[in-house]
Amino acid sequence: MHDMGGMHGFGPVKIERDEPVFHERWEGVVRAMMVRTIGRYYNLDEFRHAVERMPSHEYLRASYYERWLYGVQRLLIEKGVISSSELAGGHAAGKTAAPARDREQAPALNSRFRAGDRVVTRNMHPHGHTRLPRYARGRHGVIRSTYGPFRLPDANAHGDHDEWQPCYAVEFTAHELWGDEASSTDLVCIDLWESYLEPEAKA
């Protein structure tokens, strides 16, 4: 449900002028819990995947920090940091020291593509986590710049933390993504990992 790029039917953007940072105190508490536990008990990709596993009907109804609470709670239970019975009872069974944050350095890797290369994105539909948005699958684009390497989210969300890949800012025309009705001048740039990309076949 999280993969929203291009979806129809959400209506206009509701812009709240001068909104407070947190609408209610519990939102700040949820943010603080996430900030204190990420990088210790779980990584960002695992967190994103946990939020994405929220049932669609709940995801859409939930506010931003309700989704975060769902993700944090689910991961802390899955990782054995808290138990369901502790959660239900409202009391910790005991104390544990927090592990240190993961600060591993990226390895040096050669990049397959360079700026200006024409590429086509894979048309893949994995069951697990990925950061290749649906609207950009099977599309032709141009490499704009190279980043990373970063851990591959598809692996990192599922326990394989050693898969690193270069990542690229890839430029697509609005025409390529949305068809002829789109503006002929507009572009969308998306950061995509190397394994999401194939070189474009020579004409």
Added chain:
Amino acid sequence: MSDHDHHDHDHDHHPEAPSDIEARALALESLLVEKGILTSEEVDRIVSMYEHDIGPMLGARVVARAWIDSEYRHRLLQDGPAAVKELGIGYPEGTRLVVVENRPGAHNVIVCTLCSCYPWPVLGLPPTWYKSPPYRSRMVREPRSVLAEFDLRLPESVAVNVWDSSSDVRYMVLPERPAGTEGWSEEKLAAIVTRDCMIGVAVPRVPAEAATR
């Protein structure tokens, strides 16, 4: 006092008398409240707002410096985190910041369709609309309609570049310096750079009274 010894790690309790400086802060606040100058709730609100929402002013300083110092602008576009740190603004290690520059024929705007990635070290926490399904679904597909809802109408001659922050890279927009700001101080320039300008759903505007002065 001894009643409270078992609480001595818990600073939310105030078993001991406040320190001199603490007593003086309490004294000032209570006097100002009694005089009807302010309320404690107003102070609460300011404190929590600034504790978490200090961000956009930091980004605005970066933009203002880039406007008046072209070499700084160049460094900012080359290496965002290093340029931000030059101004004494903290930027967390290991995260990337790419600053994308608006030009006369190209306008940039930031979105995250998959979640709500946002350059919080320079912009603070994102507004609710940035995290909402309408913004996330529509900005990539119909950016001009969404920008119009923010009262930003761009001619066809200006290309819209949408940046979907799908990786560990965070993006921030460097807006164009508006006409009519020649000779302004850095501080005065920063005051017209709003959070929305650095997300790309607005452009800096010269306030009417400043333009006529």
Added chain:
Amino acid sequence: MSVDRSIAYLEGDAALPRKNGELVFAAPWEGRAFGLAVLLSDKGAYAWDDFRDRLVQEIAQGDHPYYESWLDALQSLLMSRGVVSADEVSGRAAEYAALERDPVF
């Protein structure tokens, strides 16, 4: 709020203590002192630059922790404007120090 910008321009020794860009208060009273100064300027009790000048002076004068200088600057500015008197503040502070008032922020 226009004063936001001014706070971002407290520079050098006068720069606010921060961590990852966010303000940090080591104790609740520091947050209160910060909030008081910002709020009073918003309400027009003084121009922000007047507060900033005093803060810079206080910091230059001694080797005090940041928010002690902040509170000194605020108090002296309010006294110079006749908003509070030295006796009022010291009298009230003594009541708090003697636990005659409930010291809850």
